[in-house]
Amino acid sequence: MQIGLPNVALLTTSLDVFDDWQGPAVLDERGGMQEGDVAAISDDMKYAHILIRETDVHHTIFLTNRCNSKCLMCSQPPTPQDDSWLINEACQVAVHMRASPALLGFSGGEPLLLGERLREVFDTFSQVHPSTELDVLSNGRLLADKHFSKELLSGLNKQISWMVPLYGHADFLHDFVVQSHGAFEETLAGLIHLHTHQQSIQIRTVLIRPVLEHLPALCEFIGKNLPFIREVALMACEPIGFALANREVSDIDLRDWRAELSAGIRTLERARIKVILMNAPLCALSPDLWKYAHKSISDWKRVFAPECAECSVQADCAGLFTWHFHREQAMKINRIKGITHV
Ligand code: SF4
Known part of the structure; x- marks a missing residue:
């Protein structure tokens, strides 16, 4: 025995x-x-x-590696296997965390593929850590289903912040970037339903070549059609995962796109929508855009180049992804001299 x-x-x-x-x-x-x-x-x-x-300052709970999109520059390519055991693991994490962090994020893959069990995760964290702000990184497509969005979002204990990618002002562009026909219409319907249920929304746009070519049109579209958005995050591409397989669209130097970035940001500001720039080294941006730049790369995957050693704005710079130097045509780095305030 x-x-x-x-x-x-x-x-x-x-x-x-x-x-x-x-x-x-x-x-x-x-x-x-x-x-x-x-x-x-x-x-x-x-x-x-x-x-x-x-x-850690940034806490992320990984909910699934499955996804219903296949973005050209996905940093973490999805896998099809059933990983629903991650749902129970997430709820166990909530119970075993002894301190409530200020902010906790849920990511995937696509968290909405958990279906109604995603609500179980939200409710568990809300009950055990009522003071913790929650955010979700999701493509929003499954929220196009009115019944599902109501089941998931109505009567939540707290407002959740949703970070939803939008890559174009029209279906041909967004559907191409996420490699899924119909995704543009679904994401827009999902955004409307999030707004209907008083959720907070950040639009996330990764800056790859086809997106940058039409960035002013996308910003115009957001300003005119999605005025309820809290914020737009324009993000430099993380050079890993599918981005390495699609270098012709992902390997860009932000320096070459300063005019498009400035025009897009001005349009969003005119529409009174807040803008932030993420993952962008300051030397890749024109100085008038530095005030939008955030130090967004997590400590564990952030590095600086040898040129950064005597750069006068290093303390305010997002730096580079650890895998930056794997790029064939890495963004050029220029030490900045004599400026100390961003
Ligand atoms: S030289 Fe380095 S620290 Fe300075 S702005 Fe460029 S990436 Fe940032």
């Missing part, structure tokens, strides 16, 4: 202090774990995966 709890393992950075431990043990040899982190131990109890680091 076996007694005890067979699904309990010791997770520790040192076995020395537990020398009388009889059960399975997972040793964190690299010492990456800290008190307060939430970790999942593999079924064979050989390794542990840290799901939440209490000390």
